[in-house]
Amino acid sequence: DIQMTQSPSSLSASVGDRVTITCRASQGISNYLAWFQQKPGKAPKSLIYDASTLHGGVPSKFSGSGSGTDFTLTISSLQPEDFATYYCQQYNSYPLTFGGGTKVEIK
Amino acid sequence: EVQLVQSGAEVKKPGESLKISCKGFGYSFASYWIGWVRQMPGKGLEWMGIIYPGDSHTRFSPSFQGQVTISVDKSINTAYLQWGSLKASDTAMYYCARHSTSIPLDSWGQGTLVTVSS
Numbered sequence: 001d002i003q004m005t006q007s008p009s010s011l012s013a014s015v016g017d018r019v020t021i022t023c024r025a026s027q028g029i030s031n032y033l034a035w036f037q038q039k040p041g042k043a044p045k046s047l048i049y050d051a052s053t054l055h056g057g058v059p060s061k062f063s064g065s066g067s068g069t070d071f072t073l074t075i076s077s078l079q080p081e082d083f084a085t086y087y088c089q090q091y092n093s094y095p096l097t098f099g100g101g102t103k104v105e106i107k
Numbered sequence: 108e109v110q111l112v113q114s115g116a117e118v119k120k121p122g123e124s125l126k127i128s129c130k131g132f133g134y135s136f137a138s139y140w141i142g143w144v145r146q147m148p149g150k151g152l153e154w155m156g157i158i159y160p161g162d163s164h165t166r167f168s169p170s171f172q173g174q175v176t177i178s179v180d181k182s183i184n185t186a187y188l189q190w191g192s193l194k195a196s197d198t199a200m201y202y203c204a205r206h207s208t209s210i211p212l213d214s215w216g217q218g219t220l221v222t223v224s225s
Contacts, residue, residue: 001168001169034211034212036152036212038152043202043215043216043217043218044144044152044202044204044212044215045215046211046212046213046214046215049210049211049213055210055213087151087152089152089154089211089212091208091211094166095154095156095166095167095168095169095170096142096154096157096168096211097154098151098152098153098154099151100151101151101152
């Protein structure tokens, strides 16, 4: 199985900050990497697929990059509605696997 | 609009059986995989397995193979996740999500909370 490691596991940031979350795959996955946002008590929401393609309706403050084993999710200017937990997932091969999550909290 | 609507919360005793459902609306149900994801209380997301309604082909995570059954009835646009004998450790929120090889897990159900307690 491909292991997905996210860092940090949590971070504190202020409104307006630029935030970067890292996801590393245990082996190369090309660009088959997705990012999800989950707020407490809610279902996950799809943000990005193919490492950098935003789903329709996702604001452009979110961006993704990377290929191979190292990937990043960046939020350019953190807003109150962005405080949530973010997960990466590889879909290069079965079983599909998620990272452990990064909780973004208010400083 | 694409929608996945899951069945309601369940409270069961250890050893009981359970089948939860996920019904798709607003798209060609048979043409997209349906995946199932577990989230234990306070924990992260775990991919359980996936089914293609067109031919009922399934793939499982090794962690869940043999522990659950995934099935589908494409005549009513519904996928199922089933347990034969529940354990307390099956207590979790379970999500279904639409999946394609090009765009993974793009639409999610609202989740079904399963509580297993004696």
